[in-house]
Amino acid sequence: MKLAKILGSVGVVSAAALALAACGQSGSSNNQGAKDAKKFPDSTPKKATKQGGTVSVALETDTPFTGIFSDELSTSALDSSVAAPGEESLFDTDDYYRINNKGAATMKLDRKAKTVTITVKKGVKWSDGKQVNAKDLEYPYEILANKKTQAQRYDSTLESIQGMKEYHEGKAKTISGIEMPDGENGRTIVIHYKQMRPGMYFSGNGYFWESAAPYHYLKNIPFNKLQSCDQIRKKPLYFGPFKLDKLVRGQSVTWVPNKYYWRGKPKLNKVVIQVVNPNSASQAIKSHKFDITGVINSQWDQVKNTKGVNWVAQVPLAYSYVGFKMGKWDAKTGKNVMDKNSKVANKSLRQAIGYAMNIDAVNKRYTQGLSFRVNTLIPSGFGAYHDSSIKGYNYNLKKANQLLDKAGYKKKGKWRVQPNGKPLVLHFATMSGSPNAEAITQNYLQQWHKIGLNVKLTGGRLMEFNSFYDKVQHDSKDIDFFQAGWSLASEPSQGSMYGETSPMNYERFVTPENNKLLAEMDSEKSFDTKYRVKVFHQWQKYMYDEAFVIPTSNSYSINAVNNKITGYSTKPSQNNNGHQLWYQVGYAK
Template structure:
């Protein structure tokens, strides 16, 4: 269930940790870094591992991590990253993200019976020694669906499970579609669905959770107190390779082996994950202060020749984007509601703002060629689901001005007015993460000024990450447009991010056509691969035209890893739901 985590530091750090664009000339070698990154390995050399040792991992961030150590309530990438030594998915996958039987639990789908059967392996234990049970899986769904938790992970997709909506609406005390045939302490859960979906064979499908929550440990905490409780913030339980020994809120977590880990005792004695500022990232890498550190791409030239380091790289399943606020979330109905009178409800205005951005050249310039423009909301890594004939919004200032002229946004002095002749000021929410963000965002604003659009930063400055996140989630009325980023799940369905019933549809756009296309791409007809492809391509074309959310760029993710380490891999089959499987990492003999 990793779709839709806000990108933060370790998620995909680049020169700009949100979608920030600037005026600037691309240097002649703008693709040089990208070509180099393509040649980097996706894992460290496979060597014999030895027992013992401590590693330090840098979490590059200029703001504290929120530290919610419970997957069903976790919604930002820094928290997910700092949780990763303990947090483990129920299911393992192959390199194409298809769920297999090698993980802590197995999954069996029966289309005729409309059931998903999850069987936990005996010996999969929480870090206090208790076996993971059927109740722990049911409890995870309760945390997700109960309105008192205010989980941002909830989506109407989960209503495919019988009885889940009745539970969410307070009409039932339990989710009737979750059956535990061997009782709460058994190892089997049968989930009864209205129908099965084609994406359910893959991890990250958005219809089935891939997590469990320790019911025996958390059951006495009221749902509305769960997120703030010490058991979630300071003393979490996981069934992954490591357990949290010490949490310094917002700053550091020390992990030690989970002696009950079902795959066997992990090799390392200790993993310390510590927050450092982005300014100090390159020096930390060069001085070998950390054994694992994410390269800040704007600092690549400073670190590329560092000795005793293996640079491991990949293009992550992620993208950054510009989104326009056109509505709000209604908690009573659990639906997004559009406001037809919203300032950004005019498609022409949205399109013009997108065309005014010189995204590709600017990001290549500022990140030494390690970033690149993304044309659609379905990344190229999804193979034939990606609509390669979609060019997106390439920089075209002339076209931006023409669109605004035609739509009636007339210039009155320096700035354009609304078609009704009223002054137009557009309020921008953007986050600052590195020293170059401020000039980049100001240049961004200058780009819009060239089109006659008066865009101003909310509060007159860049927002701190947690404040940004709070304003976006809770539909701050001041926000007209915001610059965000997603870490995506490994199944391309877009319902969980852009559906009417998804809290994470932060733009709050809802149209009959969008709903229809999202439903069709996950329908029974979509078990036919070509039909599903056609619907994905239609949706990308539609979203590109409507421009409620405009993808901007992605960036190579490069980790600087101590060359004495082995088992550090970015291959999907060797990862844990998008994270390094720390149980495999060790010092080489």
């Protein structure tokens, strides 16, 4: 599915990792935790599976999940994890994320005609027994593009579709570029594009949506009520292997088989996902309280000798980062707008903040090397698209001080002042969640104080996940820079996160050069992979230099899985758009 999803608290790799896409090994460390993780498989051992049983899953978070059961309206990895047993993408992929025809729908691309044809298979039914039809394939585009839904996932990527921009701006009542040749009750849509894009062959490309929405179930709900309605919050319909049976809001969710599931009967009778505080995660693993529990990396030493579990590990397509607030989102124009008077408008200041962060020392001390510093915004899991020549913002206090001195941030007593001589106080926002989040944050504040920057925590303390993103998304005045995380789509295009028209470009950074490079990486010319790789490398160098967002770390994701369970896998071909394919999970005979 397009778009990155917002990660939960930075430093916590938990059951939320179930929502992340898999990728190859990356990063290295002399620490024991990383050595252990490299040995672990990406799947449980294959065994004959019996019918029946309940699997319980821990969702490590110190905050309730939002519970928006709609791929179009949800942005949180926690919500993705909670929805995973029911939510299924339209497409299956191979292990390189290339879309194949084994999933619920097929996709055919015609470069000459500039069309993508999507056909849902006969027998793919919603959990109320109704066949998924063409209108269900088209309706998500209306949900995304209608301003009344306030969908965070709409951006210019989708405006490659003819008529999408006109619909979004309220100038047209329908999206002219999406046709249903066999009518709304047929099973096919044909999407007409202004330009074809090289990423279209791969899942996560963002130029077409990879979910369906039950039009017959949602059609009478006004767009401005959609996000809060019972059909989305309490009684969602999915065509995946399970349907929602019981919901304790923000705390737990119980799934039972969808008797109409197109691949046949799932192995399990029930999947229960329950919130557990990260501080209790290690105890939950040792006491076998859940069948599947994500390891909190800082707790690896406490749990690594646990018996009766299989360790399943991966390096997700994800990273945590520090982002600088460079402007505001303009809802009227649907664009990010830079503010030249932003406190962090000076590039040298941003770079100095990056060089002052002792990321390697933090990872070694708090995660046994299970987290590691990343140097660019394209993780190594993307292969050739990743530019390994970029060294990133490695710890260098001397360089940080030199940058500030040269840029005119002179010291006046303990603290540096702005080049105009006025006092400089920077407010930094970050989330609670990880058991060590407070200690890590205090460490970074200390580092910035060492170079004379008066950095204070927004609100004086770590923030709860939902409050944090509410402030970040609404460009709160008391945030100058912040720390957060992305779980990435499996196609490396960057417009949805860093484009001028993307609401998820939380830094609000916009330049002609950035616009040009983002457009070029998805241009017709970029069907030539070598050329596309070159553009990605140019973009990474540009972003590294501008430092409006500085990637900090990625982490091994390790899950403790009951050793009686089989069919659990993090391989892209065994997953479904980053979700565990729950129909194949069961207990071994």
